[in-house]
Structures are given as C-alpha cells and as structure tokens.
Amino acid sequence: MLDQRHARRGDATEDLGKAEATRQSILAAAARVFRADGYAGARLSDIAAKVGMKAGSLYYHFDSREALVEAVMDLGLKQTHETVAKRLRALPPDVGHVRRLEVAIEAHLELVLAHEDISSATIKLIWQVPAQIRERQLADQRAYGALWRKLLTDARKAGAIRGDVDLSVVRMAIMGALNWAADWYKPGRMTPRQIARDIAAMVLGGLAGEPKNKRK
Amino acid sequence: MLDQRHARRGDATEDLGKAEATRQSILAAAARVFRADGYAGARLSDIAAKVGMKAGSLYYHFDSREALVEAVMDLGLKQTHETVAKRLRALPPDVGHVRRLEVAIEAHLELVLAHEDISSATIKLIWQVPAQIRERQLADQRAYGALWRKLLTDARKAGAIRGDVDLSVVRMAIMGALNWAADWYKPGRMTPRQIARDIAAMVLGGLAGEPKNKRK
DNA sequence: TTGATTTTCTAATCCAAATTAGATTATGAA
DNA sequence: TTCATAATCTAATTTGGATTAGAAAATCAA
Secondary structure (H helix, E strand, O other), X not given: OOOOOOOOOOOOOOOOOHHHHHHHHHHHHHHHHHHHHHHHHOOXXXXXXXXXXXXXXXXXXXXXXXXXXXXHHHHHHHHHHHHHHHHHHOOOOOOOHHHHHHHHHHHHHHHHHOOOOHHHHHHHHOOOOOHHHHHHHHHHHHHHXXXXXXXXXXXXXXXXXXXXXXXXXXXXXXXXXXXXXXXXOOOOOOOHHHHHHHHHHHHHHOOEOOOOOOOO | OOOOOXXXXXXXXXXXXXXXXXXXXXXXXXXXXXXXXXXXXXXXXHHHHHHOOOHHHHHHOOOOHHHHHHHHHHHHHHHHHHHHHHHHHOOOOOXXXXXXXXXXXXXXXXXXXXXXXXXXXXXXXXOOOOHHHHHHHHHHXXXXXXXXXXXXXXXXXXXXXXXXXXXXXXXXXXXXXXXXXXXXXXXXXXXXXXXXXXXXXHHHXXXXXXXXXXXX
C-alpha cells in the first residue's frame, strides 16, 4: 500500500512514509484534544486544526471518530506497557521486590504525568468511551495488569510484602493513586519523580509512624 | 412558588411537594444513567424514561442537560462531604489520628461503591463534563478537600504519620485509590468494607513487611 | 513534463439528540 | 363543579458535528 522504495535510509523513527507520519501526528493531536476536552467534548475539527488540516481529511487516515479514539488508546496502552516493562528489565537481577515495585510505580507515574502524552489520554478516556470500545480496551489491559499482578505475587511469595491484604485490591488501589494524578497534577511545584517517590513511600512504607529511611 | 398550605404534616423527608419530589427522582435517575453511560452516552430520553416521563418534560424541572448534570454533581458532592464529616463527628473525641483517617477512608469508599448512588456518579463525571461545569465543581470540592487536609495535617502535627512525604500528594493519592474503585469494583467477591480495610491497611501501614496487626 | 497515485479540501448531507411551543391532562382550592 | 395553576405530552424545530462525495492539489516515478 505504501510505496517505500525511495525511503530506505535513516533510522526507524524517521522513515515511515508520509501517510504514516501524518497518521502519527494525528494520533498525537487527538490524544491531546481528547485528554483536554474529554471524549464527548473533543471535536474532530479541533483535532484536525491541530494538525493543520480540515476535519474531513481525517477520514483519509481513520474510518471514524471511534476508530481514531481506539487507535489512540491502543497506542497509549502499548506505550505504557512497554515502557514500564523495559524499565523493569533494565534493573539488575538481584534487585529486591520492594524496589522493583518502586520502580514500576515511578515509571507508570512518569508516563501518566508526561505532558501531552498518549498514555495519560488513554487512562482518562477509558471510562468515557462507548462501551464497545471500552470492552476491547479493558481486554487489552489484562496483559498490562498481569505485569503488575506478577510483581505483587512474586513479592508476596518472597515475603517482601504483607500477607493480609487482597492483592487485586492493592493493585487497583495503586493504579488509582497513580492514574488519578493525571487529573490533578499541575507542573511546577513538584516533579513527577518527586510525586512518584511520595506515593511509593506511602504505598510501600505506609503513612503511620516514622519513615524507615528518612529522605533528603 | 410551591403552594404547600396543604402539606404540613409528616416528616421532612416525605414532605417536599410534588415538584420537588419528582425533581429528586429525576436527579436519582440521572445519576444512574450518567454513571452507567458516561456524560457523553447518557441521553435525556433515557433519564426521562427511567422516571416514567418524556424527555421534553424534564425541561419543566431543569433548564438544560447541563443544568441537570450539574445539579446531580452538586448534590453528590454535598452528600459525600456530609456523610464523611458525620462519620468523623460520631467518633469519640479520644480516637487516634490514624483511626480517624481509617474511618474517613472507609466512609468515602462506601459512598463511592454504593450502587446507584449520586456520590459515585459525581466522581465519575467530574472529568467527562464540559470544562466550565468542571471548574465550578472543582471549586466546590475545595471544602471537601479541606476536610481531608485537616485530617492529615492534624495527624502529622501529632506525630501520628510520617513527616517525609508531601501531604497534598498523599491526599490526592488516597482520593485516587478510593475513587478509582468506582470504576473497577464489581459487587460479589468482596464487600466495600473489606476493600476499604485493605486500602486503609496499605495506605496507613504500607505494603512492605509484616502487618502491624494481623487481621482475622 | 506527464500521468498516476496519494493526500487534502470544499461543500454538501445526515443524524441523533437537545430543545422549544403549544396542546393536553392532572391537581387542588374554592 | 369550576377554575387556575402545575405538570406532562406531542410534535415540531434546531443544532452541532460526524460523515461523505467529488473536486483540487500535491507528490513522485517515468
């Protein structure tokens, strides 16, 4: 479909052909608009304008508004999953379970708070989007959920985390604490990393009592 | 506007006059529909049907779709705030700070998970609704936020919670963990109270290490 | 250049709901 | 009963965007 005979040099990120390139920028623009205005409030014309085209032209790249939002979410989920997984893989193999959780929390949160990022749009959209799209999306999220489930069950097996709480609840509570940040965070006072540390400290160490390791 | 000469007996809950009574049932129906279908997906005709009337008739009670959703949210926020505050007030004055936090967490979560409740609709709607409504709503939430802020700062002053985390972050993380539950919770496996206990255990005691008080 | 193909634009058309106007029915006081 | 007002209904009308069809413009291999 795309004739690429001509495009055979440069790195993988650059070399996508024109259609694919605009497709990407449409996705980026859509993510921003959907994120800012919500699924209901986002207009195709807004998205198109951000890319410098007219609403109708979007249909050359996407079949419909719904197809577009679904593409955004697919990409966002994949990005989140891959980024977190990569950060975990990059850890030395002897790193403790609690530290691994801490790293996962930081990685996820940084994606959530990344300005104009597709990951955060995805998170916000999941409960706004038509039910049918949501079903598919939630199904896809299982794989990412599994990553976290494993993180937690491994930690428990090793005795690194307490045994008296339901791990599904814990997992969702962590997701909630992190994802909610997409909504209230305003850049300035604190960096994503600082926020991640505080949330990790609370989740892992608990609020009650004195800190295990006094920070700073 | 409402002639109540005739309605001068019975308790306060019963005696609202017809208009006010249907207004209430419209709000309840709207909460359910908005909660289930999202702001974008909810149709006035669905809401009207649930009350047993036609879409047009809603306009006798509310100026517009937006006015309706805003009324739902106002009521939901007020309900949440009042319920949590009441539960805290009901506590003996010598109850410790950590326990007070625990109670607030339980109360909030039970509202969030209450089936067909206006509180939970409000929480879900906040990020779906048009920006202008959201602004007003977030402003109103400050009062409720202040309740939590006080809970946390009092606890810290008393040395009941660790001193090395930002309390705003903590507060929002707790809200996130609790509010997110509105989305994933399915009645059946666990009760809202059990979930609340696990989240409170994590937030207050931390995941790492053994539980302070082994449960059950 | 040229023609084929890809990409975008313009200008309808479509459509699902929100909204409104006026008619109709309920209700309760006299 | 009767009247006035409250509450609802019916049946348009409006509206804001999504979607589409066909006309331009851009791109590029030859």
